[in-house]
Every structure is written in C-alpha cells, then in structure tokens.
Amino acid sequence: MKKNSFLLVSILTFITFPPLILWRTRHRLNGGLLFNPFRKLTERINKIYHCFIVITFLYFLTGLTCLFSESFKILGTRPLGMGGAYVAIGEDAITQYWNPAGLGIEKEVDVQLPFTVQAELTGDILGSADRLTELAEEYSEISSAQKTGKSLTMSQLSAFIKGIKEIESINDPKKGVLVGAGFGGNIKIQNFAISYNNFTSISADPNVDIKNLGLGSGAFSPQLKRAIYKAESYAGVDLGSLIDDDYSATYQASHPGQNIYDTPTDSSLATSASTLSAGIITDITTNLTNLGIDTSITTSLPAGMTVEQAIANAIVNASVDPVIAAQLGTTALTAAEIANYVQQIEEIRPLVVSILSDAINGSSYAKNQSNLTIRGASTFEASLGYGREVPYVQTETVLKGVLKGLYAGLNFKLMKGQVAYTKIRVLSDTDLDILEDFKNSQKISNSIGFDLGLLLKKEFFNRKTNFGLLFRNINQPTFDQPDAAINNGEGSKYKVNPQVRGGVAIWPFNWWTVSTDIDLTNNSTALPGYKSRLWGLGNEFNLVNKEWLNFALRVGLMNNLSESSSKMAYTFGFGMNIMHFVIDLGAAMSSDSVEISDGTEVPSSAAAAVSISFDF
DSSP states (O other), X not given: OHHHHHHHHHHHHHHHHHHHHHHHHHHHHHHTOSXXXXXXXXXXXXXXXXXXXXXXXXXXXXXXTTOEEEOOOOOSHHXXXXXXXXXXXXXXXXXXHHOGGGGGTOOEEEEEEEEEEEEEEETTHHHHHHHHHHTHHHXXXXXXXXXXXXXXXXXXXXXXXXXXXHHHHTTOTTOEEEEEEEEEEEEEEETEEEEEEEEEEEEEEEEOOOSOOBOOTTTTOHHHHHHHHHHHTOOOOOTTHHHHSTHHHHHHHHSTTOOTTSOOSSHHHHHHHHHHIIIIIHHHHHHHHHTTOOOOOSSOOOTTOOHHHHHHHHHHHHHHOHHHHHHTTSOOOOHHHHHHHHHHHHHHHHHHHHHHHHHHTTOBGGGOOOEEEEEEEEEEEEEXXXXXXXXXXXXXXXXXXXXXXXXXXXXXXXXXXXXXXXXEETTTOOSOOHHHHHHHTOEEEEEEEEEEEEEEEEEETTEEEEEEEEEESTTOOEEEOOHHHHHTTOOSEEEOOOEEEEEEEEEEETTEEEEEEEESSEEEOSSXXXXXXXXXXXXXXXEEEOSSEEEEEEEEEEEETTOTTOOOEEEEEEEEEETTEEEEEEEEEESOEEEEETTEEEESEEEEEEEEEEEO
C-alpha cells in the first residue's frame, strides 16, 4: 500500500508542481519583481531544478520496471493490427483507454464499438504435449511389454523415464491456458470521452500429482499381484526376461562363449552398464522388493555378480545386437547412443526415486491431489475521460520549448468486478459441472479507478512524432475474492495493480504510421507464475487516404519480454472507411506452433478483433 501511495503522490507531484513553479518564476522575471543581481541566480536555480526533475523522472521510470501489475489488455482492432502499439497515436475514441491525453489533440466526434478475443497456451505447455506425443510410440511398446511380460529396451527405458519428467514439468506454474476478451462502446466528443468496456481474463492451471499413485504399502503382495494380473490380463514388464528367456540363447549363438549378462567388452558399453546397474536398475529392484514383488531371476549368475549388474549388462548387450533388438521391436544402437540414453536417465533419476519412495511409504492413489484450477475476473468499466494541452509550458521560454506540445488526460472509472474461482480434484470429485461450479463461485463487488496519460506532440525533420506515457489504475482498485479462492490461500482481495506503458509514434509520410510500445511494469496475469511485459511494433499504411474514403493495411510484431518461452507474435489488420462508416478487422498469431495430430500444427497464441465505428 505504501508503494502505491508513493507512486500516486510522485506522479501528481511531478505533473503539478513544475508548471506552477515555472509559471511563477517566469511571472516574477517578466514583471521585474526581482532585482537584477538575483536574476542570474534565479535562472541557475531554475536550471538546477529542471535537471533535478529530469533525473528524478528517469529514476522513477527505472524503478517502475520492478513493480508488478495486471497484464495489459489489447483493446481495439487498430491497436491489435499494429502490434499493440497505440499509446502515442492519440486518435479516435479508443484513445481514451490507451492514453486519455490524446483526447485533447483532435477535437472530433467518434463512436467506436470494439471486440477483441485472445487465447494463449503458456510456458511451453504445447511443447510438453508434443514431446509426450513423440514418446507415444515408445509407450505403446512399453504397454506391449507389460502385456506380454517382455523386457524393456534401452530406448524404451529412457522414454519411460523422460515421460515421467515431461508429465512432472506440466506442474510448472508458468504452464497453463490463458483466455481473454474485451468489448464495449466508446464515444469521443471534442476533448471528452465516455465509454463502457469489459475486460475478462480466465486461466486454467493444471497440476498433476505423479507421486500419490500407489495402492498403499504392502499392496503388491504376490497374491494380490496375481489377482491384478489375472483381472487385467497383464503379465507386467520383466527386466529379467533378457536373461531367463530365449534372448540369452540368441545372444550366445552370435557371440560364442559369451552370455548376455556378461560385462560388455567395449569400455564405453561397460561404463554405461555399470552406471545403469548402480543407478536406476538398483533403485527399481530395491523399491519393488520393498513392495513385496519378487525381483529374482532363475538363471545362475557368476559368483560376485548381482542381479542388478546382470540386468544392466543384458540391457546394454541386447541394445547393440541387431537380432535381439529386432526381436524386441527396435533397432540396434551404437555405444554413443547408449551413453546418451544413460545420461538422460541419470539426469531424471532423482524424480523417479522420489516417486518410488512415495509408493513404498503408502502414498495412496486415494490421496492423489491432481487438480485443475480455473481463475477468472471480469471487470466492467464505466469511464469519463478528458484531455487537453498542459498550460504554462506551451512556449519556447519554458525549458527552451521542450515541453511545448505536451498534453495530459485523466480517466475516472466506476468499476464492477466479477471474480470467480474453482479447483477441481480430477480423481476424487464426482458429478462435475465445471462451468456451473465456476459460475456459482463468483463474487461481485465495486470499486473506482483512475488513469493518467501524457502525450508530447513534436516534429523532427518535418515529420510528426508523438511520445506517450500511460499510468493505468494508479490507485490500485480491489475486488472481493470468492470464498473458494480465500479457502485455497488466494487472499481476500483481487488487486488490479497499476500499469505503466510508454510509446512512440512517427508519421514518415501522411499515409504511413510507425509506432512502438513497451510495458514499463512487469505485469502479472490470471495464471500465477506467468508474467507479462509486452513490447509491440506496428505499421499502418493508408492505401487510399481521403476524408470520405480510406483503406488501411496494418502489420506488426508483439512479444512478451518477461517470459523466454513466449515467442514473437505477428499481427495484421485491415480497415475500411466509407463515408465516415468504419469497419476494422485484426488478428495476431504466434510464430511458435506445435503439431497436435496427423501433421496439424496450431500456434501457441492467437487473437482476433473486430470493431465498427462512426467518425465525424
């Protein structure tokens, strides 16, 4: 709270006091109220004060990057088509949302009805799904081995271990699904604007409990094991079958005088077998023995050789033998490939050991906590906005005209928030109706909000250039959390934290606009653990540029700088103005895509927007 109060006071102080002091000093100098000996001293004090203001402002902006706030919503078709870069544009009714200072630039009448929808699969969750899909063939072979009682090959053992890791990685708090929508009505009349907009965000956060999957301590007694196998027609994976079954005879036929369980003669293969024996094979056999499962083999082993060593040697020897590999449904591997598989298994081994240990300690399937958490917030904003030139700074005598062309604007918002939350235990909850539960959990409350905008209108090389700065929700509105969220430790208040966003727009020609925006705050999203700090770059080309007829083409780029897993998105749009009736279409699509089935690829994020407006 102290941080937000300081933020608000700092903003108001910066905006209010410099113009007043500058005006007062200029008035005294021009009116001759100060004696000449003090005139130069006063001018120096003013220069020092100006430097202090600039340094303070730069320091203030630098500190903003450490703040956390709500994710910035892209409202409107034209902004979406231009990469979400609209803070410095200062045109049409929707500028009230993007920067209310722009309301003071063009005194016109404009009515706009925007609608935007977007979806994003975050944290490489599609990548996890894709990698699990790539392992599907190996898992099919593992399932076959379970049914027939065969052993696993090296690649299948590696796939099994990697699959566990990939499933566990889904619990990364950055991974989930985000869906958002924005719509409303915006009316601009001269310097004023009124609007009624809705912003909705929903997230789905999966959590997979891969530890509580056992049937309890002692559940796998030989009697129960046989009953389960009989009921499910499963023989189970038998790692010892490489030694006990016909594979050993096959190996001896192609390697006279050698057994499949002998230590490999190749030093690299021997090292891999030794690592397997001391590592994952020992972990598996030890924990299975503790569960009451017989891990012995019928073949007599040489003195001093353990079952684990024999199994590891047999797996490695079978992996390089083309005949046995074919019998197991795979192809022979090289020593380097085997070493790579062993390294992958060792990297993931601690997770597997943890799961096996939990099974021994009676971590029951009945205690499984796998869940899907759905969070949502829908905010309705009834806003009144006003923008105008900042007085007392529109001459060359103030800071040598640096602030000439400065506009400021303010939004006052009555806000209604609907916050919903539901947490579904996917393995224990019955008679689920997710949408109904989510709807019934919502809590409705009201608040107020303030937005502040600054826009500096300049010309460089006879080209119009705007600099914009938006401070949104500077008073941090809050809404009540539903009881389900409070009971699950989400807190009693849903906070809409302040946002700060800056932008620059340049008009190289009257038919071409280039703009760029960046979030100066590191913003939170509806998905805990996933942050948002958007950067956008956009272009608009007015192919036909007449007052009563206009065709605009828009292209842009957009990227979330806070998350390395978030890839660049391409944006595009089209606008048509005929006799002051305007219709705009826009879309965005991530450059990152993943194959979901039969070669079909989908982007990891996408958005679409449409708007209708009347411009007079």
